Amino acid sequence: MFVADGGDQPEVPPDRSGVAIKDAEGRMLARFGRFGNQDGQFRLAHDLAVASDGAVYVVDAWGQRVQKFMPQ
Numbered sequence: 001m002f003v004a005d006g007g008d009q010p011e012v013p014p015d016r017s018g019v020a021i022k023d024a025e026g027r028m029l030a031r032f033g034r035f036g037n038q039d040g041q042f043r044l045a046h047d048l049a050v051a052s053d054g055a056v057y058v059v060d061a062w063g064q065r066v067q068k069f070m071p072q
Helices: none
Strands: 002-004 019-022 028-032 045-050 056-060 065-069
Antiparallel strands (some): 002 019, 045 056, 056 065
16 A cells, blocks of 8 residues: 555654555555655655556655656
């Protein structure tokens, strides 16, 4: 399950500059992204979608862009 940081996850800083990957029980598995304007960085990770091929699209509201991430 993919969860955009929203400040309501105690183990994730409420800076909304990244994406958390959690299991069904809510345990943190991984996190990517940080604050900034470069690739892989977000000014405000606002929303995301997961495509059928596993690609994750993340809306960076303050950065006014959408970034695409592919599973490794």
